[in-house]
Amino acid sequence: MKIDPSIRSQMILPNRVPSKNPVSKTVFYLLLSVFAVLFAMPLYVMIVTSLKSMDEIRMGHIFALPITPSFDAWDMAWNKAASGFDNAGLKSGFWNSVIILIPSLAMSVAFSSVCGYALACWNVKMGNFLLMALLVCAFIPFQVIMYPLIKMSVAVKLYNTSFGVSVVHTVLALPILTMIFKNYFASIPEELIKASRVDGGRFWGTFVYVVLPLSPNIMIVVAIMQITGIWNDFLVGLTFGNVKAYPMTVNLNNITQTQTGVRVYNVYMAAAMLTAIPPLLIYFFSGKMFIRGITAGALKG
Amino acid sequence: MAKVKGTSFVHRHAASLAVVPVMLIALVFYFGSAVWSMVMSMTASKIFPDMTFVGMKQYIRLFSDALWALSLSNLGWYALGSLGSLVLGFFLAVMLESNLAGERFFKTVFLYPMAVSLIITGLVWQWLFNPSMGLQQFFRDLGLQDFDFNLVGKKETVMWALVIASIWQSTGFYMVLSSAGIKGIDSEVWAASRIDGISKLRMYIEVIIPMMKFTFLTSFVLLSIGAVKAYDIIVAMTNGGPGGHSELPSYYIVDMYVNRQNIGMGAAGSTILLALVLGFILLFAAINLLSKKKE
Numbered sequence: 001m002k003i004d005p006s007i008r009s010q011m012i013l014p015n016r017v018p019s020k021n022p023v024s025k026t027v028f029y030l031l032l033s034v035f036a037v038l039f040a041m042p043l044y045v046m047i048v049t050s051l052k053s054m055d056e057i058r059m060g061h062i063f064a065l066p067i068t069p070s071f072d073a074w075d076m077a078w079n080k081a082a083s084g085f086d087n088a089g090l091k092s093g094f095w096n097s098v099i100i101l102i103p104s105l106a107m108s109v110a111f112s113s114v115c116g117y118a119l120a121c122w123n124v125k126m127g128n129f130l131l132m133a134l135l136v137c138a139f140i141p142f143q144v145i146m147y148p149l150i151k152m153s154v155a156v157k158l159y160n161t162s163f164g165v166s167v168v169h170t171v172l173a174l175p176i177l178t179m180i181f182k183n184y185f186a187s188i189p190e191e192l193i194k195a196s197r198v199d200g201g202r203f204w205g206t207f208v209y210v211v212l213p214l215s216p217n218i219m220i221v222v223a224i225m226q227i228t229g230i231w232n233d234f235l236v237g238l239t240f241g242n243v244k245a246y247p248m249t250v251n252l253n254n255i256t257q258t259q260t261g262v263r264v265y266n267v268y269m270a271a272a273m274l275t276a277i278p279p280l281l282i283y284f285f286s287g288k289m290f291i292r293g294i295t296a297g298a299l300k301g
Numbered sequence: 302m303a304k305v306k307g308t309s310f311v312h313r314h315a316a317s318l319a320v321v322p323v324m325l326i327a328l329v330f331y332f333g334s335a336v337w338s339m340v341m342s343m344t345a346s347k348i349f350p351d352m353t354f355v356g357m358k359q360y361i362r363l364f365s366d367a368l369w370a371l372s373l374s375n376l377g378w379y380a381l382g383s384l385g386s387l388v389l390g391f392f393l394a395v396m397l398e399s400n401l402a403g404e405r406f407f408k409t410v411f412l413y414p415m416a417v418s419l420i421i422t423g424l425v426w427q428w429l430f431n432p433s434m435g436l437q438q439f440f441r442d443l444g445l446q447d448f449d450f451n452l453v454g455k456k457e458t459v460m461w462a463l464v465i466a467s468i469w470q471s472t473g474f475y476m477v478l479s480s481a482g483i484k485g486i487d488s489e490v491w492a493a494s495r496i497d498g499i500s501k502l503r504m505y506i507e508v509i510i511p512m513m514k515f516t517f518l519t520s521f522v523l524l525s526i527g528a529v530k531a532y533d534i535i536v537a538m539t540n541g542g543p544g545g546h547s548e549l550p551s552y553y554i555v556d557m558y559v560n561r562q563n564i565g566m567g568a569a570g571s572t573i574l575l576a577l578v579l580g581f582i583l584l585f586a587a588i589n590l591l592s593k594k595k596e
Contacts, residue, residue, distance in 0.1 A: 024399075024501075025399075025401070028396040028399065028401060029401065031396060032393070032396055032397070032401070032407050035389075035393065035411070036406075036407055036410045036411070039410050039411055039413075039414065039469065039472075039473075040410055042414075042425045042426065042429065042469065043413070045425065045428070045429060046425050049428065057434060058434065060433065060434045060438040060439070060442065061439070061442070062429070062434060062435055062436065062438065062439050063439060111322050111323055111326075112323065114319045115319060115320045115322070115323040117319070118316040118317075118319040118320050119320060122316035123316070124316050124317055124320055125317060127320070130320060130323070130324055130327070133327050133331075133332070134323070134327060135582070136331075136579075136582060137327050137331040137332075139526055139578050139581070139582050140331055140335065140575065140578060141529060141530045141551060141571075141574050141575070141578055142530070143532075143551050143554045143555060143570075143571050143574060144334070144335055144338055144571040144572075144574055144575045144578075145330060145331060145334035145335060145338070146555070146558065146571075147334075147338070147558050147564065147567060147568070147571075148333070148334035148337045148338065149330060149334060152330075171326055171330050174323055174326055174327075175327065175331075178323055202312060202315060203312075203315030203316050203319065204315065228416055231418070232417065232418035232419070232420075233418075234418065234419065234420050234532075234533040234536065235532055235533060235555070239555075239559070249418050249420045249421075249533075252418075252420055252421070252424075253420050253424075253536060253537060256424055256537070257540075265428055265431075265434070268424060268428070269425070269428065272421045272424050272425060275418060275420075275421060276416075276417045276418065276421050279416045279417060279418070280413065280416055280417065282416070283412075283413060283415075283416035284409070284413075287405075287409075290412075290416065291408075291412070291477055294415060294474060294477065295477055295478065295481060
């Protein structure tokens, strides 16, 4: 169907049809607001609960603002909460998470970007076969490979160490990250790669001087994906770490499931907030990059 | 490739060598481990690997365990219930894609649960469902004396609690996928509908939703695989209880390996899980193939 360009510009841009009907617009706003309140509610409850005393919590007004807000529960959660092993709170878990995160981020990005670049810009024998295999790997549930991986990590003495947890995170991230990098690098104009080869640039030279300078965006997207993913992981940290190497999420779960005495929900909520703050900060400040990460991870198969 | 001066084997094959680490990892850690699980599932292994071949015995034992059967039916309900996040996500996307101001604000609110660990999701919803201090008490204080919202504590309703928490967690994700699908529709389709005076509702039902069927199918596959993998949320919210009524196969398998120390049955369970996921991947591949043909 051909439309006269002058009409077209009036009618079609903006791409979406503006809702002319004020009634439907009002209804939409109303519904969206209701859902926004419902979605924000758990975060609100977490924050207000963490600022209350247990006496106040027992009164049962879950949505009420704290009468005398205090950060005692936060202090307790960070410094003193019992985790079943010690009474040292979350802070050791926080540092364990950082220690786990840095090497796994570096290793996963290094291996997957180089492999994705080789697959996208060079002729690699059986490259398509490898991509198919990686697609399957990306979907294999961790439980399927968990036990053999434990045996292997025991054999190389990485079991129960934070570096072992980092290695497992790297292994788990490689399939999806390699596919994401491959798709991104494939969109780099071929002429650039060819020109670099003519100039004598070989595999690594082209990667460092041509490809990497064109890729800051994808690097940021992948970094956001990996940081939030690894920070939020529980199962890998639980099965491959130990008391000295448990990440923050495992530490948090241990604190909340320590069944001695009363359940102190203000401390639990403070601990949950402390664990949630790093990824939430990344989320709120990165905006579109975060969205690109989760959709790239899901759809570029 | 022309021989460049001074090239060694490493230089000439740099690209092929660069994929070796990832290829080895895929081969050893993924395929090797998967094959290992399949082999172990047909042996008499218990606490220690034991290579005595027992055929399908472990599978027979697995399926005669009432808890495994329960975990499979729980998985079915969980996946079905989680479809709610797809439906809700699509409706939110439709509303947001009609040029409303504040689109970014709403998207930020609907998506933030995705940024948070599932351990936290489980914990906060466990707190909200607390019968004496949580939502139930709040509604009773409002005068609804018989309001019953103790979903976590009862075996009939515990899966509902997990479904609600999981919808809260993942709706934003399906909203983003739906938004991308709606944005991907050619603007001329909309223009044509306006010229013909078709209402927006009819437009969605008769044109847009059918056009987005690949988006929906992809979402459905991702959602199903997500349900098969679900683990953290159970640990934080219910620990499988009460009485195993919120156990999923993924939880059952970890429990089998780690606590009950039965390698044979754990491996049999993981093999079933693998088969489930491979089924979904085949479906996914078929969808991709179909959508590429259409283009």
